[in-house]
Amino acid sequence: DAKTTQPPSMDCAEGRAANLPCNHSTISGNEYVYWYRQIHSQGPQYIIHGLKNNETNEMASLIITEDRKSSTLILPHATLRDTAVYYCIVKDFGNEKLTFGTGTRLTIIP
Amino acid sequence: EAGVVQSPRYKIIEKKQPVAFWCNPISGHNTLYWYLQNLGQGPELLIRYENEEAVDDSQLPKDRFSAERLKGVDSTLKIQPAELGDSAVYLCASSLYGATEAFFGQGTRLTVV
Numbered sequence: 001d002a003k004t005t006q007p008p009s010m011d012c013a014e015g016r017a018a019n020l021p022c023n024h025s026t027i028s029g030n031e032y033v034y035w036y037r038q039i040h041s042q043g044p045q046y047i048i049h050g051l052k053n054n055e056t057n058e059m060a061s062l063i064i065t066e067d068r069k070s071s072t073l074i075l076p077h078a079t080l081r082d083t084a085v086y087y088c089i090v091k092d093f094g095n096e097k098l099t100f101g102t103g104t105r106l107t108i109i110p
Numbered sequence: 111e112a113g114v115v116q117s118p119r120y121k122i123i124e125k126k127q128p129v130a131f132w133c134n135p136i137s138g139h140n141t142l143y144w145y146l147q148n149l150g151q152g153p154e155l156l157i158r159y160e161n162e163e164a165v166d167d168s169q170l171p172k173d174r175f176s177a178e179r180l181k182g183v184d185s186t187l188k189i190q191p192a193e194l195g196d197s198a199v200y201l202c203a204s205s206l207y208g209a210t211e212a213f214f215g216q217g218t219r220l221t222v223v
Contacts, residue, residue, distance in 0.1 A: 034210075044153065044200050045115070084211025087152055095206070096141055097166065098212060100152030 002086045009105045016074040020104050022088030025069040032093050033064060035073045037084040038103070044087065048072065051093075083108045112136070114215035116202050122221045128190035132217045135204030136185070142179055142210065144187050145201040153201055159185065170208060192222045 001028040007025040024033065032051050036044040048055055048062045050071070054064040055062045075082050087103040116136040123129050135142050140161050147154035156175065158166040170177065174193070179185040189191035189196055199219050205212040 041216070043203065043217055044212075045214070046211040049210055085152075093210075095207065096158060096160075096207070097155055098143075098153075100154070102150070102152055 004090055004101055006086075006088050006104045008102065009021060010106070011107050011109055012075075012078050014080060014108050014110050015077055018078040018082065018108070020071065020073040020075075020088075020106060021084050021085075022073070024088070024090045025071045027068050027090050029086065030092055031090050033062065033071050034091065034098070035060070035062065036087045036089065036098070036100075037082075037086070039081075044100070051070040057062040067069075076108075078108045080108050080110065082106065112215050116200075116204055116208075116215035116218055118218055119216065120219050122223060123173075123192055125194055125222050126191040127190050128188065129220060130189075131187045131200050131202075133185045133187070133202030133204075133215060135185070135202070136213055138208055140182065140215070141207050141212075142185050143201075143203040143205075144177060144185070145214075147199040147201055147204065147217070149198070151155050156187070189220075191222075194222050195219045196220060197222045200203035 032049050034049040035047040038044045047059050051060045064071045085103040085105050087100050117132050142159040146157040147153040157170045157177050159179045162179050177187045186210040199217040201217045203212045
């Protein structure tokens with residue numbers, strides 16, 4: 001699976017959009033971008049995934065660049081409950097293994 | 111619907127003692143994972159089951175760690191004997207084979223003293 005690079009930490013004001021970047025320059029054509037988050041003392045939680053088109057669900061939006069070498073997870077109106085570590089993962093759709101990096105620790109500031 | 115259930119939530123043991131963790135996956139999920147998470151790090155896969163078969167155990171330290179998934183449902187992860195460096199959170203997850211989403215339990219925090 002391709003390697004991902006994320007900033008170790010970010011802050012965002014409550015109510016603002018949180019934009020979390022991820023670089024995956026070695027991504028291959030059949031690899032998807034997945035995002036999970038882990039709130040303190042809980043297991044990771046799936047957020048969203050995509051291949052090349054932008055995706056949106058009730059939790060977030062995922063913007064993937066045209067060359068697919070980077071992506072951004074957007075939490076449109078961040079709340080205090082969004083404080084967590086966010087993991088960007090690249091893997092084949094048929095590959096059942098999730099390989100986590102160290103993620104981005106997002107802190108929402110009141 | 112109940113999520114992935116793990117027990118115990120916390121365990122403190124002395125080094126060289128055995129310890130076991132239990133996981134009950136979401137009903138119907140045929141894929142089950144055990145992950146290890148050290149402080150400040152992302153989870154690392156220890157073993158993955160498809161039904162009762164361990165299909166990926168390459169990262170499981172087999173000299174002291176063992177796992178089983180009888181009847182393809184519940185699973186147990188055992189450490190014998192435990193070492194100080196085994197202090198970590200042990201996470202269980204489950205999914206339907208080929209599904210996009212894996213569901214994680216809350217984990218078991220192990221402290222070896």
